[in-house]
Amino acid sequence: MQTMKAIRIHAFGGPEVLVPEELPIPQAQDDEVVIRVLAASVNPVDYKTRAGRYPAVKPADLPVVLGRDVCGVIESCGTRAHNALRQGDPIHALLGRDRGGYAEYVVVKATEGTAPPRNLDPIQAAALPLAGLTAWQGLFDQGGLRQGQRVLIHGGAGGVGHFAVQFAKACGAYVATTVSGKDLDFVRGFGADQAIDYKEERFEAAVRDMDLVFDLIAGETQDRSWAVLKPGGILVSTLGPPDAAKARQHGMRGAGYMAQPNAAQLREIDGLVEAGKVRPAVERVFPLAEVAEAHRFLETSHPHGKTVLRVAA
Numbered sequence: 001m002q003t004m005k006a007i008r009i010h011a012f013g014g015p016e017v018l019v020p021e022e023l024p025i026p027q028a029q030d031d032e033v034v035i036r037v038l039a040a041s042v043n044p045v046d047y048k049t050r051a052g053r054y055p056a057v058k059p060a061d062l063p064v065v066l067g068r069d070v071c072g073v074i075e076s077c078g079t080r081a082h083n084a085l086r087q088g089d090p091i092h093a094l095l096g097r098d099r100g101g102y103a104e105y106v107v108v109k110a111t112e113g114t115a116p117p118r119n120l121d122p123i124q125a126a127a128l129p130l131a132g133l134t135a136w137q138g139l140f141d142q143g144g145l146r147q148g149q150r151v152l153i154h155g156g157a158g159g160v161g162h163f164a165v166q167f168a169k170a171c172g173a174y175v176a177t178t179v180s181g182k183d184l185d186f187v188r189g190f191g192a193d194q195a196i197d198y199k200e201e202r203f204e205a206a207v208r209d210m211d212l213v214f215d216l217i218a219g220e221t222q223d224r225s226w227a228v229l230k231p232g233g234i235l236v237s238t239l240g241p242p243d244a245a246k247a248r249q250h251g252m253r254g255a256g257y258m259a260q261p262n263a264a265q266l267r268e269i270d271g272l273v274e275a276g277k278v279r280p281a282v283e284r285v286f287p288l289a290e291v292a293e294a295h296r297f298l299e300t301s302h303p304h305g306k307t308v309l310r311v312a313a
């Protein structure tokens, strides 16, 4: 049996529960492919899962390999793999929750992955799927954002936020975003029309009549957001559905959602990247062996953009 290196957790806890192991290389079934992973990005869901703070992963599910998005090269194909997915081709993907990308090989389903943009290296291409699809599905599927509308994005400098700012600008919306003072120029560089330092200024004093608030922060930030929406506006959150009673009380709508793998939407995002309208910002790259350090960095250092693991790139 051929084996590979992978990082698993056997218990919930701090970064020290991330342990390197030798596991069997997975096999492709039906329409799946097995990829040799070049890079995998680190997302907040990874450290929340590791810490036991992500309800979808329960103690009975352990041990698990973490890591939801990957870029790699197709190593082998299942018997019914889509014609477009051929051995030796590059691919990037948002994996379903049942597999992890902190590994040398992983199975990708046809509905999850597509060829990465030609103008990105594997590190940048691994940074795109989860954060990019979260931003896309939040703004467009949930929020129905259209050209000419006004959107406030809370947390515009983070992994999801910096894609949301760029997608909203690319669709022709007016974009305001809340960030730390150190990140004001970072989001302006992505085209934000209005960058608000949330530590210095109340966003209610800076914006109003928004069609959409895209909330990546929750708590008090979410609660205060009803005040800046126009009647009939919508508050979309990645952190659970906004309070339905409050939405009714304000005459607004609220929506919460979980980002889903979607190869077709990933291709649309890749098209914007190839057209030069969107670019992923990678703040730090760590070797796979330093995954615990990568978790500490993302969890505590207030980075902007994305954190990526170099597996073989």
Ligand SMILES: NC(=O)c1ccc[n+]([C@@H]2O[C@H](COP(=O)([O-])OP(=O)(O)OC[C@H]3O[C@@H](n4cnc5c(N)ncnc54)[C@H](OP(=O)(O)O)[C@@H]3O)[C@@H](O)[C@H]2O)c1
Binding pocket: 043, 044, 045, 130, 131, 134, 154, 155, 156, 157, 158, 159, 160, 161, 178, 179, 180, 198, 216, 217, 221, 237, 238, 239, 240, 257, 258, 259, 260, 298, 302, 303, 304, 305
């Ligand atoms: N539902 C889903 O499917 C889904 C998918 C992806 C992500 N998420 C969740 O969405 C959240 C954002 O994800 P991410 O990947 O973008 O995280 P991230 O990369 O850690 O970015 C979070 C950003 O928010 C900033 N921030 C913190 N407090 C803020 C505040 N009060 N106002 C404005 N900005 C603030 C942080 O910078 P400073 O600390 O320097 O201000 C950072 O730039 C996470 O909680 C994640 O778990 C959910």
